[in-house]
Amino acid sequence: MTTPTETSGPASGAQPDGASTPEPDKQIEGRSPGRIAWSRLKRDKVALAGGAVVVLLILAAVFAPVLTALFGHPVDEPHPDQINPDLGLPKGAFGGISGDFLLGVDPTFGRDVFSRIVYGAQISLLVAFLAAALSVCIGVVMGIMAGYFGGWVDSVISRVMDVLLAFPQLLFSIALVSVMPNELLGLGDTGVRVAVLVTVIGFFGWPYIGRIVRGQAMSLREREFVDAARSLGAGRAHILFRELLPNLTAPILVYATLIIPTNILNEAALSFLGAGVRPPTPSWGQMLSDAVGIYQADPTYMVVPGLAIFITVLAFNLFGDGLRDALDPKGN
Amino acid sequence: MLVYLVRRLVNVVFMLLVVAAVTFGIFFMVPKLTGTDPAMLYVGKIADKAAVEGIRHKMGLDKSIIEQFWLFLRGVFAGRDYNAGVDMTHCAAPCLGYSFKTEQAVWPLLLNRVGVDISLAVGASVLWLVFGTATGVISALRRGTTLDRVTMTVALAGVSLPMYFTGLVALAVFVNQLGWFPNSYTDFADDPVSWFQGLVLPWVTLAFLFAATYARLSRATLLDVLGEDYIRTARAKGLKEPVVIGKHAMRSTLTPILTIFGMDLGGLLGGAVLTEKTFNLRGLGYEAVTSIQSSDLPVIMGVTLFAAFFIVMANLVVDLLYAVVDPRVRLT
Secondary structure, eight states: OOOSOOOSSOOOTTTTTTTTSOOOTTTTOOOOOHHHHHHHHHOOHHHHHHHHHHHHHHHHHHHHHHHHHHHHHHOOOOOOOOGTTTTEEESSSSSGOSSTTTTOOOTTTOBBBHHHHHHHHHHHHHHHHHHHHHHHHHHHHHHHHHHHHHHHHHHHHHHHHHHHHHHHHHHHHHHHHSSSSOOOTTHHHHHHHHHHHHHHHHHHHHHHHHHHHHHHHHTTTSSHHHHHHHHOOOOOIIIIIIIIHTTTHHHHHHHHHHHHHHHHHHHHHHHTTTTTSOOOSSOOHHHHHGGGGGGGHHHHHHHHHHHHHHHHHHHHHHHHHHHHHHOOOOOO | HHHHHHHHHHHHHHHHHHEEEEEHHHHHHHHHHHOOOHHHHHOTTTTHHHHHHHHHHHTTTTHHHHHHHHHHHHHHHOEEEEETTTTEEEEOOSOOOTEEEEETHHHHHHHHHHHHHHHHHHHHHHHHHHHHHHHHHHHHHHTHHHHHHHHHHHHHHHHHHHHHHHOOOOOOIIISSSSOSSSOOOOOTTTTHHHHHHHHHHHHHHHHHHHHHHHHHHHHHHHHHHTSSSHHHHHHTOHHHHIIIIIHHHHHHHHHHHHHHHHHHHHHHHHOOOHHHHTTTTTTHHHHHHHHHHOOOHHHHHHHHHHHHHHHHHHHHHHHHHHHOOOOOOOO
């Protein structure tokens, strides 16, 4: 890999004559761009806090069965004793929050909201990460080709991106979900829904990264290191993925971190509109949608999933913002 | 300029054709793949074979997909007759299809609904454009101050909150607790005062979400622009600061704002699905979701095209405005 960064080795003339240098023995070390970014990120407490929350959320989703066994009840287990049979609402105050039910119980069934939030995180994060991976893969390949080859390749890819951005995504996604069968290619109901969600969210997301990568690739292809590789006889694939791609790592990484919160919001929105995973599989958007009719009587059931989405998205955004600032060569 | 306009208009038509073809293709292919019969959807499961055949013939579903698409396109310009023997239905131009479920043409249906979305989008967009951009600009000019930190924290929270959650909270507080606003939509023509009152909450909720994005974007862009050489030149030649900011810096700051404004406004005009569901407004998004639930394909198709039209047109207007706002842009 050839990196067209400013030479970060010992700067010439960094040591003026005289004894005023504070630590004359200390070896001046060249720092790679990656290490500079890491040291910046380490100083950004807000971004680190965001990152820590993200890690905790991922752990919570992965160890959902353990967490619910320790602090909650089985995710689909109804607790009719917690429900006022006349109203169909939790008996206890604040949505039935108690030592036994940390975040209360849901209306009608009396299922443990804590367990459903934790399992909802699984769906939310799974869809968000897979969709982000899909967007990044398509976006990087398309963007790098459009930017490097230019000409008709660029025209075709750019036009495709324009058309995709002109699609009413949300409507289209709901419509697509609604015509999908319950079982497909050996996937069960939840599997099909997750696959469709990942596909529509990921597929509609790639033009955003495609445009960024295209712009970067366009300016990088004029650089000397590309000429050098070409004159050494490197093939197209080598130049695209061995020379250009490593130099695009920073924007791709930043974009990938920032597209995940967008995907979480999109997944929640689709679930809110009834196009997410089907009940009884829990999801945050679906819980909010259930809360629409009863938020006056049971506001807790609206606030809990709302806050879950808010905290998750905020954590990803904080970390992504910090990462972007840390990787920005113009920053200090 | 004229050449540019003609080329762009050709482009608009092309984009709409592609969107129409893709939507058409998907919604007429998917039922075939999954083994559901669109004609069956209309007549119900208990209908006899003859009735299914009749509706299939009347809708033109017995023709090839190319032929069906051609009939659809011709209908848009020339109107269309649906024949089945003596039973004939006329759909006047512009015919975007005919819903056999509700026994009405799609176009008047859409016209009936779009008023809600225009009211919603125009009011909210004025709010978010003014407040979002102003906040971002002030933050950038007062960079590093408490004001900057507080507004940017609020903006970050704003982009991390799902709109339907803030909407529900707003409803719970301002409609149910305080009773300040009604939760119903009145046509502007019927009663402008009720129209305004009913839309205040949706406007503010929607504008808050978008204003947050615009504040972040305009702050980042203005900070970038202020580092440019031409700003230093403007200051060096002795221009007063308000002129430097207002006349020189703001023009290129507005370019990226305009870009996303076009997309956002176009998207909202074509149906604000989430806002409509949260505030129980009956606009295009509501119509789309209802028709998706009842598998009313012609209506889904119509809304998708209508929405794509708004997005494409908004982008065209934005591209023309670039030349007015940014002195670096020439339309060629």
